[in-house]
Amino acid sequence: MANTVIGSSIVIDGEITGDEDLVVRGTVKGRVSLRENIFVEDSGVLEANVETATITVHGRVTGDIHATERAELKSNCRVVGDIRSPRVLIADGASFKGTVDMDA
Amino acid sequence: MARATTNPPPSQPIDGATVVGPGIRISGRVTGEEDLHVEGRIDGAIQLSDTLFVAPGGIVAAEVEAHNVVVSGVIVGNVTARDCVTLHTGAKLVGDITAPRLVIADGAAFKGNVRMGGEVAPAREKSRSVARPRPVATGLRGVAAANRGPAAAAAARPARVPPRPAARAQEPSPPPRAPARAADAPRSDDDDTVIVRHAAVPDESRDSGGKFTARSGRPEPKEAAAPAAKAAAKKLPPRARIPKPGKRRVGRR
Numbered sequence: 413m414a415n416t417v418i419g420s421s422i423v424i425d426g427e428i429t430g431d432e433d434l435v436v437r438g439t440v441k442g443r444v445s446l447r448e449n450i451f452v453e454d455s456g457v458l459e460a461n462v463e464t465a466t467i468t469v470h471g472r473v474t475g476d477i478h479a480t481e482r483a484e485l486k487s488n489c490r491v492v493g494d495i496r497s498p499r500v501l502i503a504d505g506a507s508f509k510g511t512v513d514m515d516a
Numbered sequence: 517m518a519r520a521t522t523n524p525p526p527s528q529p530i531d532g533a534t535v536v537g538p539g540i541r542i543s544g545r546v547t548g549e550e551d552l553h554v555e556g557r558i559d560g561a562i563q564l565s566d567t568l569f570v571a572p573g574g575i576v577a578a579e580v581e582a583h584n585v586v587v588s589g590v591i592v593g594n595v596t597a598r599d600c601v602t603l604h605t606g607a608k609l610v611g612d613i614t615a616p617r618l619v620i621a622d623g624a625a626f627k628g629n630v631r632m633g634g635e636v637a638p639a640r641e642k643s644r645s646v647a648r649p650r651p652v653a654t655g656l657r658g659v660a661a662a663n664r665g666p667a668a669a670a671a672a673r674p675a676r677v678p679p680r681p682a683a684r685a686q687e688p689s690p691p692p693r694a695p696a697r698a699a700d701a702p703r704s705d706d707d708d709t710v711i712v713r714h715a716a717v718p719d720e721s722r723d724s725g726g727k728f729t730a731r732s733g734r735p736e737p738k739e740a741a742a743p744a745a746k747a748a749a750k751k752l753p754p755r756a757r758i759p760k761p762g763k764r765r766v767g768r769r
Contacts, residue, residue: 415535415537416535416536416537416539416540416556417533417534417535418534419533419534419548419550419551419552420550421548421549421550422534422546422547422548422550422552423545423546423547423548424542424544424545424546424547425544425545425546425547426542426543426544426545426546426560427542427543427544428540428541428542429540429541429542429543430537430539430540430541430556431539432537432538432539432540433537434540438534438548442544
């Protein structure tokens with residue numbers, strides 16, 4: 413269980429890079445670049461451009477998402493930005509504003 | 517003993533706590549009101565109202581402010597704790613510590629200043645301003661660049677200071693020349709032209725006086741010019757010597 417978790421009261425302003433799963437319950441501003449999975453939970457706020465393998469959003473994301481495998485927007489999430497990913501899943505009730513590019 | 521009493525929370529990640537895993541690197545500013553476990557790396561600054569844990573293998577290259585700081589890994593940067601700083605066996609800390617309580621276990625490495633004043637806030641400022649340059653010199657390059665702009669500037673200042681006096685020292689030398697030129701040869705800005713005029717102008721005395729002052733850098737050309745004029749008036753041969761080379765050349769040719 414080497415997951416990286418950003419707790420709900422944590423604010424990170426900067427850049428996160430790495431190669432393991434990231435769970436965001438707090439706020440991350442700047443840039444996130446991972447080779448694994450990102451989970452933005454209900455309380456999580458991502459104000460960043462994201463590069464990752466997969467991203468699952470329950471909370472809020474503002475910024476462009478580039479997921480090499482999959483981007484999944486769960487219900488009640490709010491996403492503003494462009495999504496580039498071969499597989500994009502948007503659940504009923506999800507809020508999304510931006511463009512989708514599935515050619516990647 | 518000391519460890520048992522001074523690190524109340526275990527260093528194992530608890531559910532809900534913030535963890536930076538070993539494969540993660542964060543560069544920037546991290547703030548929060550909960551425990552933070554660092555198994556990976558954080559560069560920049562950390563500000564917590566709770567406890568920072570740096571696990572074995574964890575690296576923090578940052579200015580740290582927290583309630584407690586428990587180190588088993590590496591911290592490079594100044595650490596300010598409102599309560600306690602604990603360095604466990606295997607911990608490495610390079611930087612200044614400001615905390616009312618400090619525990620250093622056997623096998624921990626630490627380099628820096630310690631300030632354990634009761635008044636943390638003012639003491640912190642003092643310790644920073646006094647001690648900042650030191651860690652910079654001890655190899656905190658990354659942190660120094662990131663967090664110690666003022667300190668780096670302060671360190672650079674002494675290096676910049678010497679050139680100024682040197683420049684000032686050089687500046688005064690022209691002024692003596694300037695009056696000499698102004699008196700003897702107002703139009704000439706180069707030393708070469710002055711010398712040429714010596715050869716050309718028959719009244720050599722004034723020019724020669726000016727020339728001497730210019731080369732020796734004496735500020736008073738008139739006093740030097742007066743004896744030089746008499747000397748030049750008595751010694752005509754020097755004036756005659758000047759054309760000689762030309763005559764000789766002609767003769768040789």
